[in-house]
Amino acid sequence: MLTKHYICPLPFNIMKMKNLSTLCTLAAVSMLASCGMFGKNSNKGGLPNDGQLHGVAPGNKYSMPKPPGMVYIPPGTFHMGPSDEDVNYAYTARNKQVSINGFWMDATEITNNEYRQFVNWVRDSTAAKLMGFVKNVDGVDQVDWAKAKTIKWGDKATIEKIDQLILSPENRIFGKKELDASKLIYHSETFDNKEASKRENAGKPRSTFIIKKDVRIYPDTLVWIRDFSYSYNEPMTKRYFSHPAFGNYPVVGVSWNQATAFCEWRTHFLNSFLESKKRAQESDFRLPTEAEWEYAARGGRSQSMFPWGNYYLRNKKGCLLANFKPGRGNYPEDGGFYTVRADAYWPNDFGLYNMAGNVAEWTSSLYYEGGYNFQHDMNPDIRYNAKDSDPPRMKRKVLRGGSWKDVGYFLQTGTRSYEYQDTAKSYIGFRSVIDLPPTPSKGKK
Numbered sequence: 001m002l003t004k005h006y007i008c009p010l011p012f013n014i015m016k017m018k019n020l021s022t023l024c025t026l027a028a029v030s031m032l033a034s035c036g037m038f039g040k041n042s043n044k045g046g047l048p049n050d051g052q053l054h055g056v057a058p059g060n061k062y063s064m065p066k067p068p069g070m071v072y073i074p075p076g077t078f079h080m081g082p083s084d085e086d087v088n089y090a091y092t093a094r095n096k097q098v099s100i101n102g103f104w105m106d107a108t109e110i111t112n113n114e115y116r117q118f119v120n121w122v123r124d125s126t127a128a129k130l131m132g133f134v135k136n137v138d139g140v141d142q143v144d145w146a147k148a149k150t151i152k153w154g155d156k157a158t159i160e161k162i163d164q165l166i167l168s169p170e171n172r173i174f175g176k177k178e179l180d181a182s183k184l185i186y187h188s189e190t191f192d193n194k195e196a197s198k199r200e201n202a203g204k205p206r207s208t209f210i211i212k213k214d215v216r217i218y219p220d221t222l223v224w225i226r227d228f229s230y231s232y233n234e235p236m237t238k239r240y241f242s243h244p245a246f247g248n249y250p251v252v253g254v255s256w257n258q259a260t261a262f263c264e265w266r267t268h269f270l271n272s273f274l275e276s277k278k279r280a281q282e283s284d285f286r287l288p289t290e291a292e293w294e295y296a297a298r299g300g301r302s303q304s305m306f307p308w309g310n311y312y313l314r315n316k317k318g319c320l321l322a323n324f325k326p327g328r329g330n331y332p333e334d335g336g337f338y339t340v341r342a343d344a345y346w347p348n349d350f351g352l353y354n355m356a357g358n359v360a361e362w363t364s365s366l367y368y369e370g371g372y373n374f375q376h377d378m379n380p381d382i383r384y385n386a387k388d389s390d391p392p393r394m395k396r397k398v399l400r401g402g403s404w405k406d407v408g409y410f411l412q413t414g415t416r417s418y419e420y421q422d423t424a425k426s427y428i429g430f431r432s433v434i435d436l437p438p439t440p441s442k443g444k445k
Contacts, residue, residue: 058280066439067104071351074438075102078295078302080380081372082414095414098377100295102438105288106431108342108353109250109361110262112241115219118262121269122184122217124148127162181218186261188213194383211385215261219253223426236338236426250342250359250429256397256421259287259362259430266432283435289381290365290398290416292433297355297401297413299348305412307348307355313408321345322357323404324411331404338426339404356411359429360403367396367418386421395421403427 048054081095128134128148135144152158159166159177167180189212195201196209224236240246241253254262266285274281288296297307304310308321320326320334322345331337335344339358347353365371366384375382386395396418402410405427409415419428 067434067436069107070104070434071107072438073100073103073105073292073296073350076100076295076300078298080291080294080414082412094372096372096375096377098291098295098375098380100292101379101435103288103292103433103435105292105296105350105352105433107347107351109359109429109431110259111248111342112251113247115251115254115262116241116247118186118265119184119218121265122186123165123179124151126184127151127158127165130164131158131161182216184216184218185214186217186265188215188261188264190264192385194385215257217258217261219251219258220255220424221253223253223424227426233426248341248343249339250354252339252359252426252429253424254429255424256287256362256419258424260364262430263287263432285432285434287362287364287430288433289379290363290400291375291380293361293363293400294413296350296352297348299350299352299355301349305414307352307413308346313411322402322411323354324357324402325405325407336404355401356413357402357406358404359401359427360399360406360410360417360425361401362419362428362430363398363400365398366394367398367416388422392420397421399428 077097077099079095080098125143125148128143128145128151129141131151133144133147133151134141136142165179165183166177169175171180172178189210191206192209192211196204196206201208219241221237221241224233224240240249241251263285267282270285271281298304299307301307301309306313306321313322313324313326314320323334323336323340325331326333334357336358340354342358343353344358345354348355364381364383366382368382371382384394397420399417399419400415402408402412402415410417419425
């Protein structure tokens with residue numbers, strides 16, 4: 001049976017109501033547009049107002065130049081661990097293939113001059129607060145750096161205003177008023193992403209994962225005496241950090257906590273400048289992970305014992321290739337009795353200096369003997385933010401590279417050791433890394 005279909009026109013009153021509804025909708029849209037909600041003024045980013053999806057950038061155009069003093073380490077894969085026999089038979093570093101993402105790394109260890117910039121910043125900001133050189137920004141008191149730069153340190157009036165930073169009378173020699181290094185304190189505030197990412201912590205307030213602490217940042221210059229019993233090293237204690245002759249030498253006497261505070265300050269120092277120029281904020285400066293450090297030290301030579309290759313510590317002319325303890329203790333044979341300039345010797349294939357010898361270097365990784373057995377093969381890392389109340393075992397941080405007082409074994413790229421995060425030594429320094437894409441080559445997008 002065929003079914004007939006009829007097209008019935010709507011009654012006039014219903015048609016009239018629909019037209020009225022349409023007119024009201026158009027009027028509402030017109031009003032919104034006239035108020036700027038859908039008009040040209042609503043499009044701050046300059047995107048076409050055509051009702052289509054174009055995306056919105058989080059900030060201004062990315063224009064981060066090459067970080068000064070840093071080199072780009074391209075992503076790659078390598079065999080992490082010893083490239084030779086484990087002479088200690090400890091099996092704390094078994095060979096394992098891992099992949100590392102690209103990052104930027106300081107070409108040299110952080111020098112005395114570079115660390116002094118951090119020390120002076122803390123000194124100036126503390127003095128500025130004592131002198132009242134502050135301004136209120138969004139309800140928060142901040143240092144007015146325009147006024148802080150005018151501080152005259154030799155002026156008697158200035159000394160009187162910052163008396164809290166000056167050594168007390170009983171601690172002065174011949175009554176000389178000097179800054180009290182223990183009063184140079186950096187206030188650190190970080191967010192613990194690792195803890196916040198745990199499922200059991202979901203829903204907890206953000207304040208739960210904010211870590212606040214104060215860090216004394218002046219290097220411990222007494223390490224030159226403390227580290228070596230029955231040894232005369234007082235001149236290094238008095239001159240190494242303060243004398244201009246050692247300005248480009250690696251900073252030592254800096255604990256892991258101080259090195260981490262330096263990286264945090266370096267991040268804020270950069271981002272405050274970028275914010276003043278209305279440019280996008282950048283990633284954090286940080287200590288390299290153990291895997292990143294070894295990958296960078298190898299310079300693309302995945303199976304080599306040293307940054308320059310196998311198997312020797314001398315070149316074909318008999319010249320030593322790093323600053324360490326040759327033979328049975330011929331310290332000056334390599335050209336330096338203690339440390340040498342941070343840019344001494346030839347760099348490796350990535351352009352990094354002294355990835356073997358000179359000073360051992362802090363990494364961000366927790367030292368755990370069996371860590372290689374369960375780390376991921378993609379950007380492996382073991383981290384733990386040890387508290388002051390934690391046992392010493394939880395405060396061990398991985399050291400890499402060997403130093404001026406170590407034998408050749410510790411210069412191997414696969415050799416690992418450790419030190420406690422709250423201790424400082426005359427043979428330990430550090431360098432920073434930052435996660436940024438590579439800068440484009442000239443003439444290329």
